[in-house]
Amino acid sequence: MTGGPVVPALDWGDVFSFDDYGALLQLVANSVIAGAVLGIVGGLIGVFIMQRDMAFAVHGVSELSFAGAAAALLFGGSVVVGSLAGAVAAAALIGVLGSRARDRNSIVGVLMPFGLGLGILFLSLYEGRSANRFSLLTGQIVSVSSPDLGWLIGISLVVLVGLILVWNPLRFDSLDGQAAAARGVPTRFVSLVFMLLLGLIVAVAVHIIGALLVMALLVTPAAAAMRVSHGPVAVPLLAALFGFASAVGGILLAIAGTLPVSPYITTISFLIYVVCRVIAWRRERALRVAAEAAPAAQVPASPAP
Amino acid sequence: MSAPVLEISGAALRLRGRELWSGLDLSVKPGEFVAVLGPSGSGKTTLLRSILGLQELSAGDIRVGGSPVRRGDRRIGYIPQQRPLPPGTSLRARDLVSLGIQGPRFGLPVPRRGDRERVDALLAGVGATAYADRPVGLLSGGEQQRLRVAQALADQPTLLLCDEPLSSLDLANQQAVTAIIDRERHERDAAVLFVTHDVNPILGHVDRILYIAGGRFTLGRPDEVLRSDVLTDLYGAPVHVLRAGGRLVVVGVPDADDHCDVPLTAIETEAGAA
Numbered sequence: 001m002t003g004g005p006v007v008p009a010l011d012w013g014d015v016f017s018f019d020d021y022g023a024l025l026q027l028v029a030n031s032v033i034a035g036a037v038l039g040i041v042g043g044l045i046g047v048f049i050m051q052r053d054m055a056f057a058v059h060g061v062s063e064l065s066f067a068g069a070a071a072a073l074l075f076g077g078s079v080v081v082g083s084l085a086g087a088v089a090a091a092a093l094i095g096v097l098g099s100r101a102r103d104r105n106s107i108v109g110v111l112m113p114f115g116l117g118l119g120i121l122f123l124s125l126y127e128g129r130s131a132n133r134f135s136l137l138t139g140q141i142v143s144v145s146s147p148d149l150g151w152l153i154g155i156s157l158v159v160l161v162g163l164i165l166v167w168n169p170l171r172f173d174s175l176d177g178q179a180a181a182a183r184g185v186p187t188r189f190v191s192l193v194f195m196l197l198l199g200l201i202v203a204v205a206v207h208i209i210g211a212l213l214v215m216a217l218l219v220t221p222a223a224a225a226m227r228v229s230h231g232p233v234a235v236p237l238l239a240a241l242f243g244f245a246s247a248v249g250g251i252l253l254a255i256a257g258t259l260p261v262s263p264y265i266t267t268i269s270f271l272i273y274v275v276c277r278v279i280a281w282r283r284e285r286a287l288r289v290a291a292e293a294a295p296a297a298q299v300p301a302s303p304a305p
Numbered sequence: 306m307s308a309p310v311l312e313i314s315g316a317a318l319r320l321r322g323r324e325l326w327s328g329l330d331l332s333v334k335p336g337e338f339v340a341v342l343g344p345s346g347s348g349k350t351t352l353l354r355s356i357l358g359l360q361e362l363s364a365g366d367i368r369v370g371g372s373p374v375r376r377g378d379r380r381i382g383y384i385p386q387q388r389p390l391p392p393g394t395s396l397r398a399r400d401l402v403s404l405g406i407q408g409p410r411f412g413l414p415v416p417r418r419g420d421r422e423r424v425d426a427l428l429a430g431v432g433a434t435a436y437a438d439r440p441v442g443l444l445s446g447g448e449q450q451r452l453r454v455a456q457a458l459a460d461q462p463t464l465l466l467c468d469e470p471l472s473s474l475d476l477a478n479q480q481a482v483t484a485i486i487d488r489e490r491h492e493r494d495a496a497v498l499f500v501t502h503d504v505n506p507i508l509g510h511v512d513r514i515l516y517i518a519g520g521r522f523t524l525g526r527p528d529e530v531l532r533s534d535v536l537t538d539l540y541g542a543p544v545h546v547l548r549a550g551g552r553l554v555v556v557g558v559p560d561a562d563d564h565c566d567v568p569l570t571a572i573e574t575e576a577g578a579a
Contacts (some may be wrong), residue, residue: 047395050395051395164413164414165411165412165413166411167413167414168407168408168409168410168411168412168414169408169409169410169411171404171408171414172404172407172408172409175394175396175401175404176385176401176404178385179383179385179404179405179408179453179456179457180404180408180409181357181359182357182359182381182383182385182466183377183383183405183408183409184358184376184377184378184409185377185408185409186376226393226395229395230395230396230397230400230440231397231400232396232397232400232403235395
């Protein structure tokens with residue numbers, strides 16, 4: 001790597017500095033809005049990603065999205081269009097070829113290094129500003145141009161509307177595909193719509209938090225929500241809230257210092273997950289203690305051996 | 306005589322170049338309980354999938370309530386095999402049941418008026434009110450299976466398709482689930498098509514048996530079908546139907562590895578040792 005300025009030691013002023021915060025906030029207002037929308041939509045779609053056991057597929061889609069964006073950078077196209085093309089192509093491929101979990105994992109495993117390799121190739125051939133290179137992998141929302149930000153917000157809203165329209169059948173298919181098919185849910189159509197929406201939102205996330213870190217907004221919030229709740233309304237609401245808090249909180253903290261946005265987002269989202277796990281653990285322990293205090297009162301019948 | 310709920314005529318099915326069955330005729334009246342028996346791979350589940358409109362026949366046709374099969378027919382309820390839901394599943398008991406009502410609806414995911422009452426009634430019908438708000442992952446196999454039955458009954462189906470609904474349940478739960486299904490046909494005249502590899506838990510309720518094996522089939526009352534000479538003829542190999550302690554056991558089925566359930570194997574081993 002060519003040498004940038006070497007930072008001698010980390011000063012707390014790099015992490016937080018609230019001088020001129022108001023002026024900075026105005027500059028990044030659109031970024032905050034984009035982060036907020038992505039956080040909410042990412043949390044919602046994350047519930048289905050978890051239910052369909054597709055966290056690994058998300059990672060694969062994001063690497064191809066990165067390759068698409070890098071290609072656009074090299075050939076002078078729109079980076080947003082490039083990342084969209086890569087993500088949707090990958091999602092469609094995974095959706096068509098990998099209807100079963102095992103097939104899907106092997107397809108993702110094959111696609112992911114290929115996409116990452118292509119992306120690295122395009123980046124190394126690219127001779128423009130070097131800051132752009134790294135930002136696709138690790139994200140830098142504040143460097144995205146205003147028209148592009150508008151696109152990112154628009155795409156997120158499209159995903160939100162699409163998700164709401166297929167919500168019930170998608171939920172049925174994700175939780176019990178066999179019963180859903182028997183009840184007449186067009187399971188294949190619903191799965192492909194889901195993959196399309198997933199591709200779109202992953203492309204947005206690549207710009208905001210980076211291809212390597214999309215899971216922090218698409219998987220972690222939903223995983224955390226599922227630890228503390230089981231309700232069909234409570235889980236998506238909590239996941240959206242967690243995603244929103246991670247994305248907006250991360251951006252607001254990051255603009256106060258000189259460090260990139262992504263570590264703030266990933267850290268907040270991780271901390272929320274840890275807190276949720278601790279809450280779930282304490283709750284289970286309380287239940288166990290209560291069960292031991294009242295022996296054999298409420299023991300459910302065990303299934304056949 | 307009321308019109309048949311299910312009419313299968315001249316049905317044949319080829320799957321991956323292999324003929325599962327052909328020339329299948331079956332007519333099921335309202336309130337009739339028909340068991341479908343046969344070794345694994347004989348096409349029992351595929352028959353159910355054909356009736357659900359998920360699998361196309363290679364010949365013949367199937368009519369449900371007088372009209373050709375189509376996907377998502379509200380007059381059909383489907384009870385799948387019990388597969389344990391993982392402990393972390395983010396779903397309460399009542400949510401699993403309400404999937405049967407709200408699951409197929411596209412559009413705004415807002416419950417409609419009366420949905421909650423319907424779910425409560427379905428839960429009460431299968432005796433699941435006590436654990437209605439508990440996460441399904443923490444429920445026993447029997448409790449989960451009652452919820453699946455409740456889900457299948459959501460639209461008061463006139464035809465109930467059951468695909469091994471009792472497997473991996475203990476005896477008490479087998480009886481409980483069978484009783485719910487049986488009550489449904491007595492009270493609302495629903496016809497039942499019940500795929501199973503062990504006929505014993507439902508023997509007291511069955512009107513007729515469709516026994517499929519090796520591409521051939523036999524249809525008749527239990528005492529007409531479950532006989533050594535009939536099954537020997539069907540399999541083309543010596544097969545014995547034994548009665549032991551009120552249970553009925555089929556012994557000597559070719560490629561028994563595919564077929565035998567646990568009690569059957571146990572009895573065969575005992576017989577071999579004796």
